[in-house]
């Protein structure tokens with residue numbers, strides 16, 4: 001007697017269930033280690049992978065800060081390995097601001113709603129669905145595939161990707177390239193669909209400004225007031241007009257947008273640049289911040305009573321610098337801060353920029369083209385950061401490629417860390433098809 005073959009599982013169906021279940025595991029990352037769910041998410045991922053015969057490894061950088069890595073041998077051992085990575089943590093959500101429970105994994109109106117729906121439990125679910133399909137049906141990528149699910153990306157990856165590359169670099173042996181989040185999504189430009197592939201990231205410097213002065217009574221003359229000194233520095237840094245500087249990625253993107261819209265692109269003309277950025281619709285939130293370095297004051301802290309002048313005052317500033325500008329930016333900030341204000345790093349990470357060319361890029365473009373014939377793929381720079389910054393420390397070139405075909409009216413950029421974060425079910429299914437196609441061919 002033979003047993004009936006197991007019913008075929010369709011990864012483009014399964015991805016929906018996995019994404020919803022991942023959202024229901026609250027993995028909020030508060031940045032202080034108090035987040036509740038990374039361990040539970042890692043165990044959930046382990047369960048899904050071991051169920052289909054894989055032997056992934058779960059490791060913790062600190063109690064509860066769990067990541068999962070699985071290495072899948074490719075069919076061509078002469079090829080370098082490819083890293084496919086995602087993060088399981090999310091930024092916190094205030095339930096009272098949302099139309100649905102942010103941790104309910106609700107499916108309605110053709111969308112999956114919840115914190116992490118686009119950042120990035122969507123891609124994590126796509127990765128799991130494709131890797132489970134490999135496990136069940138036996139197909140293999142050509143290149144060794146290192147599939148990683150990291151903790152702590154939302155606080156800079158110190159307990160996730162950064163920890164892994166520093167303490168477990170052997171996990172990435174032989175890897176030259178990586179694929180992860182915030183790229184591969186579609187935008188509509190002048191009625192035509194274009195996909196933005198992320199080939200660059202701004203660098204980041206979260207800074208503390210510390211002003212010192214003479215403490216004293218609020219009624220007396222004080223020409224050495226730390227609050228006055230700090231406020232001046234914060235205002236100058238916050239209002240600084242950083243120069244517009246179009247690097248190769250942004251230049252290539254805007255050239256492509258100009259072709260789609262049939263308009264002229266003059267990189268020296270701010271009006272021409274602004275019009276092309278506008279043509280990207282909601283995605284201009286991403287692209288508008290990549291034309292220049294930015295410096296936003298984010299916190300202020302000083303004093304304890306209205307009539308007491310404190311001896312110190314403190315502020316935080318979030319600086320996002322363009323590739324190649326870090327030294328210039330440091331010098332400019334020191335000048336803007338002025339005497340008596342010290343600048344310290346809270347967290348700093350590198351900028352990235354690689355050419356929009358090469359074998360892997362060609363395969364990503366082809367995989368999109370096969371699932372959406374006639375669509376254009378353009379490079380873009382992310383104004384934020386991803387775990388690709390950590391992998392770059394091992395010489396691994398990272399791309400943002402979490403493919404999603406999106407309705408033109410969806411404010412995708414606004415979903416990131418936003419209220420009512422959601423992803424179309426059809427976009428998830430599309431992503432699974434593109435990702436599977438890419439991994440079969442690249």
Ligand SMILES: [Zn+2]
Nearest residue numbers: 119120153181
């Ligand atoms: Zn993310």
